[in-house]
Amino acid sequence: MLHYQAAFEQKYAASITPAIRQAMAAVLACRTERYGKMQLSCPQCHSFSEQFHSCGHRSCPACQHYDAGQWIERQTQKTLPVDYYMATFTLPKQLRTLTWHHQRKFYCMLFDCAVSTLKSFGLNDKAMGGELGLTAVEKTSRPLSA
Secondary structure, eight states: OHHHHHHHHHHSGGGOOHHHHHHHHHHHHTTSGGGOEEEEEETTTTEEEEEEOOOOOTTOHHHHHHHHHHHHHHHHHTOOSSOOOOOOOOOOHHHHHHHHHTHHHHHHHHHHHHHHHHHHHHHHOTTTOSOOOOOOOOOOOOOSOO
């Protein structure tokens, strides 16, 4: 990552937030002297080694890979023996600025329309022939341009 840091900062300087800078600093310093080190010893063979502590930042791929894998495993054990599908509903670009200024109203309308549409498909499709179970997730980002 260090190799690309200067080019990244030059290209995205205007949009790098303090949180992004903090994440970059943590990832770059992960498992280095910045976070200290621990001494490990084996009482059987009397050997010693030192290991640097990890940063523990949620954006660090080295630190969170194990945690993410454990989370995925727990979620997988909770699934039902049925087919799962993902449907994405995207607002047209022309509505994004208006939506940004009236988020609560627009996202409620978007969710209502999406749920209504999917439930209608479930009830009208002969192969499905039943009511769908739904989980809805909102993923938003601020418009880059108005």
